[in-house]
Amino acid sequence: MKLLYKTTRDYLIASISILVITGIALFTLLRKEVGDEMNEQLALQADKIFENAHSGNFINAPFIKIEKVSGRTSPGQTYGDSLLYDRVQKKMEEYHYIREVQDIGQDRYQATVMTSHIGWDQYYLSIFYIFVLMAILLTGSGVLINYLSNRKVWGPFFGNLKKIKAFSVSSPDSLGLLETPITEFKELNSTLKDLTDRSRKEYLALREFTENASHEIQTPLSIIQSKLDRMSQMEMNEEMSDYIVQAKSGVERLSKMNKSLLLLAKLDNNVFKDQEQVMVDEIVFTQLRNMEDLWANKQITLKENLRKESVFCNKYLIETLVSNLLSNALKYTLKNGMVEVIVKGNSLMISNTGTKPEFSEEQIFQRFTKNATNITSTGLGLAICKEICTLNKWDLAYHYENGIHFFQVTFPVK
Amino acid sequence: MKLLLVEDEPFLLDEMETYLTEQGYRCEKATTFEEGQEKLHLYEYDLVVLDITLPGGNGLHLLQILKSEHKNSGVLIVSAKNSLRDKVDGLQMGADDYITKPFHMEELNARIFALLRRRSFEGENEIRFDQLVINLTAKTVVYGNEPILLTKKEYELLLYFIVNKNRVVSRQSIAEHLWGDHYDMADNYDTVYVHTKNLRKKLAYHMNVDYIKTIHGMGYKWASA
Numbered sequence: 001m002k003l004l005y006k007t008t009r010d011y012l013i014a015s016i017s018i019l020v021i022t023g024i025a026l027f028t029l030l031r032k033e034v035g036d037e038m039n040e041q042l043a044l045q046a047d048k049i050f051e052n053a054h055s056g057n058f059i060n061a062p063f064i065k066i067e068k069v070s071g072r073t074s075p076g077q078t079y080g081d082s083l084l085y086d087r088v089q090k091k092m093e094e095y096h097y098i099r100e101v102q103d104i105g106q107d108r109y110q111a112t113v114m115t116s117h118i119g120w121d122q123y124y125l126s127i128f129y130i131f132v133l134m135a136i137l138l139t140g141s142g143v144l145i146n147y148l149s150n151r152k153v154w155g156p157f158f159g160n161l162k163k164i165k166a167f168s169v170s171s172p173d174s175l176g177l178l179e180t181p182i183t184e185f186k187e188l189n190s191t192l193k194d195l196t197d198r199s200r201k202e203y204l205a206l207r208e209f210t211e212n213a214s215h216e217i218q219t220p221l222s223i224i225q226s227k228l229d230r231m232s233q234m235e236m237n238e239e240m241s242d243y244i245v246q247a248k249s250g251v252e253r254l255s256k257m258n259k260s261l262l263l264l265a266k267l268d269n270n271v272f273k274d275q276e277q278v279m280v281d282e283i284v285f286t287q288l289r290n291m292e293d294l295w296a297n298k299q300i301t302l303k304e305n306l307r308k309e310s311v312f313c314n315k316y317l318i319e320t321l322v323s324n325l326l327s328n329a330l331k332y333t334l335k336n337g338m339v340e341v342i343v344k345g346n347s348l349m350i351s352n353t354g355t356k357p358e359f360s361e362e363q364i365f366q367r368f369t370k371n372a373t374n375i376t377s378t379g380l381g382l383a384i385c386k387e388i389c390t391l392n393k394w395d396l397a398y399h400y401e402n403g404i405h406f407f408q409v410t411f412p413v414k
Numbered sequence: 415m416k417l418l419l420v421e422d423e424p425f426l427l428d429e430m431e432t433y434l435t436e437q438g439y440r441c442e443k444a445t446t447f448e449e450g451q452e453k454l455h456l457y458e459y460d461l462v463v464l465d466i467t468l469p470g471g472n473g474l475h476l477l478q479i480l481k482s483e484h485k486n487s488g489v490l491i492v493s494a495k496n497s498l499r500d501k502v503d504g505l506q507m508g509a510d511d512y513i514t515k516p517f518h519m520e521e522l523n524a525r526i527f528a529l530l531r532r533r534s535f536e537g538e539n540e541i542r543f544d545q546l547v548i549n550l551t552a553k554t555v556v557y558g559n560e561p562i563l564l565t566k567k568e569y570e571l572l573l574y575f576i577v578n579k580n581r582v583v584s585r586q587s588i589a590e591h592l593w594g595d596h597y598d599m600a601d602n603y604d605t606v607y608v609h610t611k612n613l614r615k616k617l618a619y620h621m622n623v624d625y626i627k628t629i630h631g632m633g634y635k636w637a638s639a
Binding site for chain 2: 215216218219221222223224225226227229230232233238241242244245250251252253274290291294297298330397
């Protein structure tokens with residue numbers, strides 16, 4: 001639920017309850033006050049009538065009446081309401097009256113004084129209308145104020161929210177938050193700025209560490225590799241040569257992994273800034289030719305459909321992307337399988353026959369995802385592809401259908 | 415041929431010196447920027463193998479000094495940083511080639527061989543072994559008077575063997591040489607086997623000695639002796 005809805009709803013419920021309570025209170029109070037006032041007036045009039053009657057002056061006027069009653073009528077005051085026909089308005093009107101019984105001399109007299117009052121229904125209705133009007137005005141103004149302040153006060157907040165959503169510690173742009181006059185938002189902004197600056201700093205340190213670590217590993221790896229090569233030159237028995245071969249394969253894996261990690265770190269560091277117009281079809285063609293013998297050796301049928309397609313990017317990166325996708329196709333196509341490469345209409349599609357992967361389609365581009373059976377794979381090749389595509393804002397999709405793996409890179413439409 | 419090896423890692427430098435000396439080069443060593451600068455100033459070299467990260471300064475700066483003194487040495491940059499920037503800068507500053515650590519000695523040797531050939535032989539550029547003549551310009555192989563038709567990969571393989579003769583060349587090293595090392599595909603040993611088998615077959619048709627020896631598990635060796 002949006003904050004605006006929530007506050008407006010609460011505000012509406014509160015104002016309606018307050019209006020109902022105050023309306024009822026107002027009505028009761030008014031009724032009591034007016035009633036009391038009327039009774040006082042009637043009592044005063046009755047008092048005056050008896051005062052006059054004592055001096056022998058019996059007044060009879062419209063709505064004022066004094067008459068003799070039997071002695072059984074008990075003396076005192078009673079109030080009541082009655083309906084009388086109004087000749088002018090031609091309808092029954094409600095009247096309030098007082099009946100006072102007093103003794104004058106030997107006789108007992110009863111005086112009746114009446115006064116009209118507006119029917120209570122009328123009061124009900126009037127108050128109801130006024131309160132409905134108040135409710136409409138209050139809620140209307142409330143919603144309007146909320147809406148306007150939402151645009152003015154919340155404007156920078158939503159702008160900043162959008163920026164935070166788009167923010168990534170790996171992107172070189174800093175989080176430029178919009179200024180706001182509201183203290184709470186100012187506080188939020190400064191906290192956010194602090195937080196993002198700190199995460200970026202830590203991220204950069206980590207990134208630098210990864211790159212440096214990978215660099216530092218290269219030289220010791222070179223030493224191990226060259227010394228193992230040196231040992232291979234010597235006369236030795238089969239057992240020793242087996243050990244050396246195993247050690248070498250370990251070094252080779254480590255070296256490949258390290259190179260991949262270094263490339264990933266560099267992609268994160270966005271060092272591939274030199275861009276140019278590159279012909280995708282030519283890169284694919286060259287690499288397919290370089291791999292000709294590799295396809296042939298696995299008796300893989302290669303189908304190509306390469307149309308002219310150029311893209312503006314770093315050449316080394318697109319070469320890496322293509323070679324990683326092609327070597328992936330080579331690795332996972334079984335003997336006598338088929339690989340199809342299509343370059344056309346802003347996209348590069350590579351499909352190959354193969355067995356279903358052991359992981360879900362979404363996981364395929366994650367680092368270190370690999371089939372348990374393929375221990376020598378670094379599990380980084382496709383992660384690198386994904387990173388290259390992300391960096392260039394290309395779409396890289398994968399799906400597996402009817403025994404065929406499909407990889408598709410979509411370049412932006414020119 | 416006189417080589418200067420500038421490398422700060424003694425074990426690696428030692429290995430480079432040993433192998434390149436075996437290959438018939440005269441090697442001198444420098445382990446720091448200053449030492450390199452001094453040697454470059456005093457002597458002429460056919461080729462300098464230059465590490466970029468050196469104690470005392472950047473190898474690229476050494477390259478600058480070398481070029482400013484108009485020395486006609488070839489330069490092969492060796493770097494632990496697989497950095498494109500360094501590569502582009504280095505090549506623009508006059509380096510002839512660039513190789514990234516970790517590398518195989520055979521690859522370094524093949525690069526040095528190609529580089530020196532490019533620089534010092536004009537026109538006819540052939541190497542001979544027994545009666546085998548390899549024309550590096552035309553990329554053809556002739557035995558006696560009969561041409562041997564090799565595929566591109568077989569030709570490269572043959573050259574790699576001959577340049578690194580008498581050395582056990584591992585399958586990894588061959589795979590990287592044939593398909594490039596930025597491929598995630600250097601584990602195509604089956605194909606290395608197939609190429610080697612085919613090359614042997616083609617050579618055996620003309621020659622009665624099989625120079626290519628299989629070394630159990632390790633790889634192959636072009637044994638001239």
